[in-house]
Amino acid sequence: RIEAALPPTAPAKPLKPRKLLIFELNVGYGGHASIPTASCAFTLMGKRTGAFETVISRDPAVFAPESLKQFDAVFFNNTVGNCFEDPGLRQSLIEFVYGGGGLMGMHGTSVAFTRWTEGAKDDWPEFGCMLGARGANHTDANEPVLLKLEDPTNPMTAAFGGQDFEYRDEFFRFGEPYSRNRVRVLLSMDNERTAKLQEQEAVPKLREDDDYALAWVRNYGRGRVFYSTIAHNPRVFWDAKMLQFYLAAAQFALGDLPAPTVPSAKLTSAIRAQEKLGWRLGIEAYTFHKYTFFEAVDKTAELGLPYMGGLSFQKVSAEIPKNLDPQLTDDELKAIRLKLDSAGVRLLTYYIQDIPGDGPGCKQVFEFGRKLGIETFMSEPAPAALDTVEWFCDQYDIKVALHNHDQKGSPVYWRPENILEVCKGRSKRLGSCGDMGYWMRSGIDPVEAVRTLKDRLLTIQMHDLNELTPDSHDVPWGTGVGKTEAFLKEIYALGIQPVMFGLEYSYDWLDSMPECAESARFFDKVSLELAGENAR
Structure with missing residues (x-):
């Protein structure tokens, strides 16, 4: 029956050979009957479509760093109970996901790493944060529910053809830390229609x-996380539409199927437009460098923005008075992960003045970036260090964007032409962090700078200025002399996605x-206009 329901092709072509770890261990619980069916279905889907190969294990030792690095994603297949308690293995899993690996969970995974025989007492709260929820509250194993398709244009839900649908399974209702501020909901219970289906006045209020x-x-750092409660009954895994859905989920987790992950609570028409453009607007921590990093996270969330950049000389918090x-x-990095998670904010970039040219010093910086899920360092390393920096960029899949101050502050990197010269023949993970304010104060037209740099423009620190003088100051975007709208439209025309x-x-x-909010509204306005053009 599984073979008859298998999708004939995968929704995305694998970027490279992929390997999925399927972990089946239950502790203190007998295990769901669907576990072997699910493992079989995923193994057959991978073989049939060529999308991935699977390794099935119940041995916690597979999560040791040297073992885990062979995999692109981990699938916790209905894993109830305290799968492993070793702190080193738990740290390995967190770093694997946060640094860019994939995590899938189904049904009982919402109570993985709990002491099941002690009333499912949570033994590892960060796993619940990473997954997106805790709990297993349910009615019966064959409950009829009307499923609402929350994100019909998301490639993850293509199997359902844009339509809500009725389904029967054991559906969990979740408690904390579940929040739409953390996750991008794909399917939910339509309460009103489910109540009618079940011939009740209302669904139980849980x-x-x-x-x-x-x-x-969701993203947890750079990690790609998928969870579904629909996996109690074995029959789920010979349902053709559900297998198509789960194949898309596997390819998302493995890194081959891009899908939007901005948390549902943060979605606006402008953010949807930016998703269409492949654009991400975030706060640079320097904007709030008079505050702690944690306070900057709160301010970013208050502005409704899902992204931010970090700063090496900013204090972390009152409780962690370190840079x-x-x-x-x-432990301090864990506190940072949990702070970002609670705010629904991702740390994409990070400014560090210098990256050492020696191997150990450079590795320390990149290890820090991996552990914090950073995609791009903004820095001004010595040109002699670039061979070493480039090697680590490619090893860690972290970009380094060379930052410009003025000619005095950045004698090598202040002009776009200089950055092109030092990047000639090098990895595309090296490029420019264009600081528009310093460009303009140095007499460089930002629009011309973009045309010069093209795809070497990796990230942007955007400014608009009141005047084109060395003593100018920032004003809200679109109200100054910075030609901000023309700048954004040029980036769009060139197909650049910083x-x-x-x-x-x-x-x-x-x-x-107030000025930050006004600038964000300006960016939203231009994004909506450009995305509309993109749709045409």
């Missing part, structure tokens, strides 16, 4: 918000929230 999500995706830099301990459009407002340090 959450104050009556929000019963059933499947979602946000590679000297932080693993890692982040960094909102770096360098004025009124303690009271710039």
Whole structure:
């Protein structure tokens, strides 16, 4: 029956040979009957479509760093109970996902790493944060539910043809840390129609918000996370549409099927437009460098932005009065991960003045970046260090964007032409972090700079200025002399998708929230216009 339901092809062509670890261990619980069926279905799907190969294990030792690095994603297949307690293995899994690996969970995975025989007492709260929920509250194993397709244009849900549908399975209702501020909901329970289906006045109220999500995706750092509760009954895995859905989920987790992951609570028409353009707007921490990093995270969330950049000389928090830099301990990095997660904010970029040219020093910086899920360093390393930096860029899949100050502050990198020269023949993971403010103060037209740099423009620190003088200051985007709209339209015309459009407002340090909000609204307006053109 599984073979008859297998998708004939995968929704995406693998970028390279992929390997999926399927972990089946249950502790203190007998295990769901669907576990072997699911493992078989995923193995056959991978073989039939050529999308991936699978390795099935119940041995926690497979999560040791040297073992885990052979895989592109991990699938916790209905894993109930405290799968492993070794702190080193748990740290290995967190770093694997946060640094860019994939994680899939189904049904009982929402109570993985709990002490099941002690009332499912949570033994590893960060796993629940990473997955997106905890709990296993349900009615019966054959409950009829009307599933609402929350994100019909998402490639993850193509199997359902844009239509809500009725389904029967054991559906979990989740508690904390589930929140639409953390996850992008794909499927949820349509409460009103489910109540009618079940011939009730209303579905039981198990959450104050009556929000019963059933499947979602998210990023945890750079990690790609998918969860679905629909996996209790073996018959799920000989349902052709569900297998198509789960194949898409596997390819998302493995890194071959791009899908939008901005949390549902942060979605606006403008952010949907930016997703269509492949653009991401975030706050540069320098905007709020008079505050701690944690306070900057809160301000980013208050602005409704899902992304931000970090800063090496900013204090982390009142509780961690240290700079946000590679000297932080693993426990301190954990506190940062959890802070970002609770705010629904991702750290995409990070400014560090220098990256050492020696191997050990360079590795320390890149290890820090991996552990914090950073996609791009903004830095000004010595030209002699670039051979070493380039090697680590390719090893860690982390970009380095060469930052420009003025000619005095950045004698090598201040002009776009200079950056092209030092990057000639090098990895595409090396390029420019264009600081528009310094460009303009140095007499460089940002539009011409973009035309010069083209795809070497990796990330942008955006500014608009009141005048073109060395003493100018920031003003809200679109109100100054920076030709901000023309700049954005040129980026669009050239097909450039920077890692982040960094909102770096360098004025009124303690009271710039209104100007930041106005700048974000301007970016939204231009994004909506360009995305509409893109749709035509």
